[in-house]
């Protein structure tokens with residue numbers, strides 16, 4: 001039996017099996033098997049040549065965004081609208097056949113936007129150029145899932161399922177489970193909170209499915225069997241995702257309002273250039289980008305040339321992004337902005353900066 005057949009057999013069995021206390025272990029085991037076969041599918045084929053010409057685009061800029069969606073939702077139209085790159089758009093499906101990179105220039109940052117072929121149900125199993133597209137998505141900092149606002153909601157669920165099935169986790173934090181394979185000693189299983197979804201027996205069964213008999217497992221949250229499998233496989237990527245509903249020029253204002261209120265969602269019309277500013281603002285937010293300005297003593301801040309950094313970075317990162325020896329030479333920094341109580345405030349290397357802060361670095 002081929003892997004695809006095995007996968008479909010297990011999927012059928014999971015669908016057949018009623019979910020209750022008595023079938024919990026059986027289901028957990030089936031899920032572990034399913035995840036194992038799926039990750040085998042993802043391994044590059046030995047035949048070679050299916051990497052796909054035109055998909056090896058060099059990463060560049062401050063962040064990378066992959067455009068994922070069904071055919072003809074308007075991905076290429078968006079790329080041509082937001083960047084200086086032109087990507088052919090047409091009313092027929094599969095107009096785009098390779099990966100086309102463009103650059104969004106926004107608030108001083110260069111955000112690489114990748115236009116990709118449309119994907120369809122079954123993409124993860126190799127339908128169309130699905131596998132190449134998904135491989136590119138894994139390298140992105142954010143998935144921009146483009147949807148046609150005139151099409152039914154199920155389209156979004158189908159795409160999510162495709163990405164989910166190849167280990168891409170959208171808008172979901174990494175499970176808080178410590179896991180380490182050991183040379184001996186059996187299974188040491190602990191938790192820091194009450195577990196309602198798994199117990200030691202189930203954890204052990206799942207580990208055995210992966211031929212792991214000695215390991216240390218510590219649940220730091222009430223995680224599920226699926227979470228544990230994700231941690232064991234260790235090849236999952238956790239990405240922020242924005243759902244962008246295009247073609248709102250074709251639907252009623254009530255419908256637009258309803259969609260816009262859904263979590264992680266932005267409504268736009270590429271053709272009519274509606275709401276694209278808000279899309280960029282949200283993109284910036286979801287990429288966790290911040291801009292920090294430097295200032296020399298006695299001079300105004302350099303507002304034309306900000307440093308593009310990620311949320312959560314410290315003065316140490318600021319130093320590194322200017323010069324690698326700067327952090328060691330720093331005496332202290334003065335910061336004006338929302339990250340401090342007073343403006344300016346004297347801070348050290350460990351101080352976390354925020355968007356639009358002004359920083360003056362004082363050397364020893």
Ligand SMILES: Nc1nc2c(ncn2[C@@H]2O[C@H](COP(=O)(O)OP(=O)(O)OP(=O)(O)O)[C@@H](O)[C@H]2O)c(=O)[nH]1
Nearest residue numbers: 071072073074075076077090094095096118270271
């Ligand atoms: N009404 C309307 N049509 C749009 C909008 N944006 C794009 N379209 C149309 O939708 C069709 C498909 O656009 P593309 O940009 O080629 O879509 P795509 O997602 O890149 O398609 P593939 O590359 O084939 O997957 C074109 O006829 C566009 O003119 C919009 O905001 N409103």
Ligand SMILES: [K+]
Nearest residue numbers: 072090092095
């Ligand atoms: K098209």
Ligand SMILES: [Mg+2]
Nearest residue numbers: 075076095096
């Ligand atoms: Mg296209």
